[in-house]
Amino acid sequence: MLEENLMTFMRNELQKFQLILSSDYSEAAENQEKEDESSTADPEQAKGSREAFLKLSLHFLRRMRKDDLADCLWNRTCATECTQKLKSSLRKRFCCVFEGLAKAGNPTLLNQIYTELYITEGGDREINEEHEVRQIEATSRKQRVQEKTIRQENIFKASPEKDKPIRTVMTKGVAGIGKTLLTQKFALDWAENRSNQDIQFIFPFTFRELNVLREKRFSLVELVHHFFNESKEAQICRFNDFQIVFIFDGLDECRLPLDFSNNEVLTDVTESTSLDVLLTNLIRGKLLPSARLWITTRPAAANQIPPECVDIVTDVKGFTDVQKEEYFRKRFVDQKQASMVISHIKTSQSLRIMCHIPVFCWISATVLENVLKTRQGRELPKTLTELYIYFLLVQSKVKQLKYEGGAETDLTWSPESKKMIESLGKLAFDQLQKGNLIFYETDLAGSGIDIKAASVYSGVFTQIFKEESGIYQDKLFCFIHLSVQEFLAALHVHLTFVNSGVNLLDDRQPKQRLSKAFKNQPNVRKLHQTAVDKALQSPNGHLDLVLRILIGLSLPANQTLLRGLQTQTANVSQSNQETAEYIKKKISDGLSAEKSINLFHCLNELNDRSLVEEIQQYLKSGSLSTRKLSPGQWSALVFILLSSEKGLDMFDLKKYSASEEALLMLLPVVKASNRALVADCSLSQRSCETLSSCLSSKSLRLQSLDLNYNNLQDVGLKQLSEGLRSPYCKLERLSLTACSLSEHSCETLASVLSSPSCSLRSLNMSNNNLGESGLQRLCAELKNKHCQMETLILDQGGEHRLKPDVRKYWGELEVDMNSVNRHLRLSDNNTEIRQVEDEQPYPDHPNRFQTCWQLMCRNGLTGRCYWEVEWKGAVLISVSCKGIKRSGKSEDCRFGRNDQSWTLECSDVFGFAVWHVNRETTIPSPSAPHRVGVYLDHPAGTLSFYNVSFGRLKHLYTFCATFTEPVYPSFGLWSGASVSL
Incomplete structure (x- = not known):
């Protein structure tokens, strides 16, 4: 035993x-x-x-x-x-998260609160230095139908078109968009055996915690042992035997130099060096090349990693409208309250746009939940300024009740709260000037806050100011989101001006208290004008949100909420009217769309919607196209169109005014649209120059442009061609019917089509005097390897289908009934073939396949021919010679196992492979694999297979052979499979 x-x-x-x-x-x-x-x-x-x-x-x-x-x-x-x-x-x-805060409050199960984020694959590496609120606003307008999305658990899984495994992924996203939560969910799913069980170790790091060790030296083994004691206890010193994922969260917070150009090469995981050298070699793949890396960053810092070190870039776009609703329904136990919050956010454009950011959804939920309980008939906050003031009020009230033993009826702003807000406001403003979101002890000291006070603030105002420590050796501090820091900075500027008369935004004014006479009646008009001018001078909009909130703070209702923080009463009614007029004057100065849009948001904060409402009335009455609009009114129309919830799938200029002036004024809308119709709008060469600049814009969304019946002429098209060559141009369809073009324009377009960056697939050149030589020059360029054209429409009225589409050789197949194996049943006029267990009553014939479940077609092909088949299960799609054996050994008669046939094998289980002379070559399986196109070029000796998806062909494999006799389309089926011709 x-x-x-x-x-x-x-x-x-x-x-x-x-x-x-x-x-x-x-x-x-x-x-x-x-x-x-x-x-x-x-x-x-x-x-x-x-x-x-x-x-x-x-x-x-x-x-x-x-x-x-x-x-x-x-x-x-x-x-x-x-x-x-x-x-x-x-x-x-x-397993648990503290939404919005680091270490206090009620924990929430991550799996319970986690809402799927909208993540796209294939983001670019361009530096986007615009304010992140601008980026979110642009994202909210973007058409999402053609973007390739990816889920967090599949972040390292290569798409079928990738020919190598993914080692390094970079994920970009603005602050608060959910990058950290994404990596935590990835690690938690692995730890709970939900996904990615081929990975042995996941080691999550943040650059915040690496920053505090930047003066120390580590080997890769020592670094892992330092943060993950489990690996140290197990004495794991060799990593090559394992599948490992390193997560590095927050590249934008990195304070290491990351000198990829000059750092020495390191290949030994046990050799100690600086963290900078260690990380650059790990990212370059010199150190532990078998490891996989996931790096997250805000967009502005993405260029710190060389492009060649990153295999794939993904973008976290935050919540879609559906995901926002899902979040609020998870967040509120009371579904009636959830519905009220969702409806309220839809009514406020500012809140709706900002709620693409998950952390802003949490802030909104925190405020609206409290207001719904205590509002006593008050309206819910509709503007960003109102929302953030209420957020501050909620935190201050919690502090009084929890830490000071206060009562609900006590004054909101206690002396302790006022002191904290003043200190945090100064810190927020000082660090915003420097561009810092993470603060260390030295940063705090510069703003007059010692480390002890900072710890007190983070322990009390936990949902505004965070302290993080633990495995770090130093303490880190930050605000829960950039927008909270910007709100406190704006509040600091406002309170400083109202209480002391000092304008912190005026570099020329001495930063000292002004006379008592001034303080008695502080007029915020001057402060607002200085702020407007300073924000407009910023090339990237880094003061946009500060300006919006600063102006909103002077609204009478908000002044009431701030009573107790202000020692003086500001004269706001007259000042706000003057501020509104100043903003409208600036809007009329021909600003960029982004700056103009932010000024309209500022007017919204002041509850001044006169410009927008005037244009909305014109639109409603249908009288817009007959009116002469001022520059300010045109800007208002741009704001309305770009803010529309309906999106910008198609923009038709004639709806507003069929004129060149209208096109020039509404160009931002053209850029943001998917399709633009500007046909017969009296455009000239001047328009082409402007459109060319539009096509060269990084933010371009346009894919289809209709310029028919405009007198562009050859000079105009030449100007337009500069934009068509731009790497940022995504235009796929261009229509130039009756645009007074000659053969010179064919030369221009031929040059465009030969450009590697040209994305044109469809071109309409009807009713232009192109001439025979012009057409020949244009058609010759279609053979260029860079040309992606599929459809060209010319004067003759016919469509000429171009490469790579081989379907012009389409042929119908007819089954040879004398070859069909008796376990194959035919239906639907012999175009449906299915493998069955019961023998079919086919007569004996020497050409019938006996051993293998196969058949051949009657079509003996000697030229060029194309056909398509749909399949299910596991099938063989082949061409074969007539002399292939019909019985005996399977190698002699099965398609692909001999020199008489060339075969593509398709299987739902085993994927795709090609066979000839019993030699197998596996090929990547497409994502939508059940329709296959076959193109035979008998004279050229090629047989090509394509995957067919949504009408498009994607090449799978090409056999090269010498065909000396006719070949026949043939099919083989495994058990339960089917084929449809």
Whole structure:
């Protein structure tokens, strides 16, 4: 009995060792985890037995001089236990989140609150230095139908068109958009065995915690041991045997130089060096090239990593409208309240746009939940300024009740709260001037806050100001979001001016208290005008939100809420009217669309909607096209169109005014649209120059442009062509019917089509005097390898289908009934073929396939021909010679296993492969694989297979052969499969 138990134990353990040493090591780790969970034996006893047998096995392996196997077994066995401990640690670390704050408040289960984010694949590496609110506003206008989305659990899974595995992923997104939560969810899903179980270790780092160690030296092994004690206890010093993912969150917060150009090369994971050298070599792939890396960053910092070091860029766009609603329904237990909040946010454009940012959804939910409970007939806040003031009020009230023993009826702004707000406001303003979102002790000291006071503030105003420490050696401080820092900075500027008369935004004014006479009646008009001028001078809009909030603070209703923080009463009624007029004057000065839009938001904060309402009335009455609009009114129309919830799929200039002036004034709307119709609008060469600049814009969305029946002439098209060559131009369809073009324009367009960056697929040149030579020049360029054209419409009225579309050689197939195997049933006029168990009553014939479930067509092909088939299950799509055997050995008669046939094998289970002379070549499986196109060019000796998806062909494989006789389309089916011709 003892012997039997011992033998069973040893046999089981040796099988585990064999699996551990195999390539499928991850399965062994997973099995061990399941066994530990289900085992009824004493865990410590079982562990001791396994360790004793492992030592014995290692001893014998070394006696057998199998040191490499012994080392690998030891490493991987220790790693299995380490993986389980690491998963347990990550589960504890990430299972709960504190929305918006670092360490206080009520924790929420991540899996319970997590709402899927909108993530797109294929983002660009261009530096976007615009204010992130501008970026969010642009995202809210963008058409999303053609973007390729990706889920967080698939972040390292290559798409079918990728020909190599993904090592390094960079994920971009503005502050508060959910990048950190995304990485935490990825790690938690792995730790809970939900996904990515091929990975043995996930090591999440943040650049915040690496910053505090920047003066120290580490090897890669030491760095991992420093942060993840489980790996140190397991004595894991070799990482090459494992699938590892390193997560580096917050590249924009990195204070390491990351000198990729000059840092020395490092390849040894045990060699100590500076963190800068360590990270650059890890990212470059010199150090531990087998590891996978995930780096997150705000857009402005993405260029710190060289493009060649990143395999794929993804963008986190935040919440879609559907995801916003899902978030609020999860956030509110009372679904009636949730519905009220969702409806309210839809009525406010500012709140609706900002709620693309998940952390702003949380701020909104925090405020609106409190106001719904206590509002006593008050309206819900509609502007950003109102929302943030209420947010401050909520936190101040919580502080009084929780820490000061106050009552609900006490004054909102206690002396302690006022002091905290003054200190945090000064810190926010000082650090905003420097561009800092993360503050260290030295930063705080510069704003007059000592480390002790900062800890008190973070412990009290937890949802505004955060302190993080723990495994870090230094304390880090930050506001929960950039917009909160900007609100407090604006509040600091406002209070400083109202209470002391000092304009912090006026560099010429001495920063000292003004005369008592001035303080008695502070007029905020001058402050607002200075702020407007300063914001308009900023090239990237970094003061946009500060300006919006600063102006909103002077609204009488907001002044009432701020009573207690202000020692003086500002004269706001007259000042606000003067500010509104000043803003309208600036709007009329021909500003960029982004600056103009922000000034309209400022007018909204002042409750002045006169310009917008005037244009809306013109639109409603249908009289807009007959009116002469002022520059300010044109800007108002741009604001209305860009703010529309309906999106900008198609822009038709004639709806507003069929004129060149209208096009020039509404150009921002053209850029943001998917399709633009500007046909027959009396455009000239001047318009072409402007449109060319539009097509060269980084923010261009336009894919289709209709310029028909405008007198552009050759000079105009030449100007337009500069934009068409731009790498930012995404235009796919261009229509130039009757635009007074000659053969010179053919030369211009031929040059455009040969450009590698040209994306044109469809071109309409009807009713132009192009001439024979012009047409020849244009058609000759269509053979250029860079040309992507599919459709060209010319004077003759016919459509000429161009490369790469081979469907002009389409041919109908007819099944040879004398070849059909008896286990294949035909239907639908012999175009549907299905494998069945019952034999079909086909007559005997020497051409009938006996052994294999196959058939051939009657079409003997010697020229060019194209056909398509749909398939299910597992099938063979082939061409074969008539002499292929119909019975006997499967190699002689099965398609692809001999020199008489060329075959594509398609399977839902095993993927795609091509066969000839019994040689198999696997090929990547397409994402939508069930329709295949086949093109035979018999004279050229090529047979090509394509995946067909949404009418587009994607090349799969081409055989090159010498066909000496006719070949026949042929098909083979495995059990339960079907083919449709």
